[in-house]
Amino acid sequence: MTKTIAYVLYPGLTALDLVGPLTVTATLGPEFQSVTVAHDLSTVDSDTALRVAATTTFGELTNPYAVVVPGGTSGTLAACADETLLDWIRTASAGAEVTASVCTGSLILGAAGLLEGRRATTHWGFRELLARFGATPVVERWVEDGSIVTAAGVSAGIDMALHLVHRFAGEDAARLAQLVIEYDPEPPFGGIDWSSVDYAAFAPLTQAVLAESLADHPELLARLTR
């Protein structure tokens, strides 16, 4: 039976969180298929100037082999209060080999109750929020804790997906995926100098996003900001 890797799509997601890993796992052989799954097949806004639509619906897809949840900002926080979406993730996760997230997608896993007692990561600007869901925030590119695999911000999903391909199909498959997408990074200014990041300067931005996005969900807002 084909093993389905299901990428959860919702309005306002960060497209790169989904497209990076999707492009990696799509290189897997015919034993696997990578799909996008949403409430319905309608075209929705992402958080950049690209509109996106899924290839299947929550109702049509049961028992995926793996689930990958992308992040974003206000759209992701709204998804944290979408009980139908959370229920689908919980059910799918129970039978899945891996449930993964990219960036703030881990907040959705947290809202679904899947991070209790787990080591996990997310975008650097939201990392401490993971503790509000019972997780231990970890500063790594991606974190594997049993069946739960969480990646850091946005582009970290590509590195995590290469690890997933390794886990699912071996090192040769992961190296082929890397070659196909020519992932031989050369950031013009090298890697990020984390010692120079002024985290405190970004904290009010995170708080503002939370307050604005969760105005209609006071319980979740209180949980994340108390």
Added chain:
Amino acid sequence: MTKTIAYVLYPGLTALDLVGPLTVTATLGPEFQSVTVAHDLSTVDSDTALRVAATTTFGELTNPYAVVVPGGTSGTLAACADETLLDWIRTASAGAEVTASVCTGSLILGAAGLLEGRRATTHWGFRELLARFGATPVVERWVEDGSIVTAAGVSAGIDMALHLVHRFAGEDAARLAQLVIEYDPEPPFGGIDWSSVDYAAFAPLTQAVLAESLADHPELLARLTR
């Protein structure tokens, strides 16, 4: 006046070629806007399990500040024979500060006549084809030749886009973009070992894609395979 960075969208494109750089340039300040542009706003298939739609049309968008053309395989070759699309790119490019491509998007620039006498690159599996359009193929992550900037395969668009942000708005803007998308790459097996790549094994695949995709365009097929 707002400077518009226009990402060309067409059926069958490699979504990551577009979404990588789009996510980078979307972090630029309000002096810039990043949009997606296509024949119309309909939702089309990409080359993975994500359907995509643009935010504006060729008819609506004139005089962009920059144009970015993503690649793909059969969809990209079909676009190389789409005269309306090529005309729009030619006209837009004439007034643009930069015309850029990711992966095999450079073949579209070539088909539009924009690579004559230029140094350029593309996905490693298609690199030699650039000579058929009068370009000099170069083995670099991205190549800047005046207003024409071409990136290597798929993920190279992220590195190129960071360079474009540097060119358009300075180093601080590029470093901020990198931080926002947390681009601090850690490929699980390190970079690509190019000395181990069996290029000859992939050549028949490239030829098969060309023959199948350009069956209805014998002149272009002959130009690329003679």
